[in-house]
Amino acid sequence: MRITPVYRDLLLSLRAAELGSPLWPAFCHMAYLPHRAYFDGLVETYGPLITGQGGLPGLVTRLAPALSRALRPAPAYRMEERVRAILARIEPLLPGPLPRVYLATLFFAAPAATVAVEGRPAVALGLERFSPSPPPGPRYWYPPEGVEEMLPHEAAHVARMEALGLPPSPRYLSLLDMVMLEGTALHFTDLLLGRETLATFMSPERLAWHRAHDAEAIAAAAREFPAAGLAVFVRYFAADAPISGYWVGYSLCRRYLERHGAGAIREMLCLPSAEILRRLG
Known part of the structure; x- marks a missing residue:
């Protein structure tokens, strides 16, 4: 199982910025460079739907305060443990190998998605869209246990894309x-x-x-x-x-x-x- 906790380094970079470090250099050094394949893949997969006109620098600058607040509870979600248990459950049912899973950010676009990482599909979880106590009303925030539904869904996407050689981005899909x-x-x-x-x-x-x-x-x-x-x-x-x-x-x-x-x-x-x-x- 390949589970990469991108969110931990992202949180460190956001905390460094809150303590006075310039935001973009802190993000680049502490989050982007260690996880460049993920962030580049996210931009390649969804392009302007995610970044808008300012690219990744503008997106990070615009959303940093909200990301910091939303991700602060994430270490308590035990998401790595949850993901391992779900992957073990679906492994016998999936054709092909288990997907790579990135515990990361989708910059509030979705709680989960399939992303092209180094040209191949992988599962991304946007932990900023999870909450320990989601408010009532239309779904936007999800409880941590919501991953039990999201991960199998995205894993099925990855399995189908790999089996059929489908491009892992809606840019190129019919x-x-x-x-x-x-x-x-x-x-x-x-x-x-x-x-x-x-x-x-x-x-x-x-x-x-x-x-x-x-x-x-x-x-x-x-x-x-x-x-x-x-x-x-x-x-x-x-x-x-x-x-x-x-x-x-x-x-x-x-x-x-x-x-x-x-x-x-x-x-x-x-x-x-x-x-x-x-x-x-």
């Missing part, structure tokens, strides 16, 4: 591959946990709409299946996307498993997206 990545990951996690996890990505109102307009949603997305890139990713996977790519992938993969049985999940993780569609007729 919409069809995006929705199948999400659909297979959702069902893998559901089967592991014994419950539906789609509500993590969709509000109750949006879930209800998509359940009532399933055929319409799939038909709308299917017209753009060949399209690729970050603009397509945002259009279908933003929180307020009119047609949810999460739903489209979930619905298509549910049909596949209804036809071939829940035991087909391991095979489905390794099936090309077009082949899944072909088998659905």
Whole structure:
């Protein structure tokens, strides 16, 4: 198991800045250089969706105070221990080796994501989005135990990308591959946990709409299946996307498993997206 606690060095750099060290040099020396492959990979994977116009220096400068506050409780989450236990549980179910896991920051963009590190997919956890006592209301902060759902989901992404040679960034993925990545990951996690996890990505109102307009949603997305890139990713996977790519992938993969049985999940993780569609007729 390769588990890299990036957040510990990031916290040290933020504390050094609070004690008077210049922020960017402290971040570079204490966090960026020891974990350059991770930070470069994060920027390569999501580009301006993460950094905005100021690149990594502007992002760090802008978010340093909030990051410091949000990451301060992270050492108490026992996240390394949690991740080891989850990886041990999913190892027999995943095709291929276990993913690399970075306990890091995603600069508030998400609590978990798949990131290209040295050209290969890896799991990143944004520990700043975890909280020991998340407030009620729409999900933004997550309890530490939320990783039990997030890690299997992202691990399924990594397994599928590795098996099919898919690029580990939405910059280079077609919409069809995006929705199948999400659909297979959702069902893998559901089967592991014994419950539906789609509500993590969709509000109750949006879930209800998509359940009532399933055929319409799939038909709308299917017209753009060949399209690729970050603009397509945002259009279908933003929180307020009119047609949810999460739903489209979930619905298509549910049909596949209804036809071939829940035991087909391991095979489905390794099936090309077009082949899944072909088998659905």
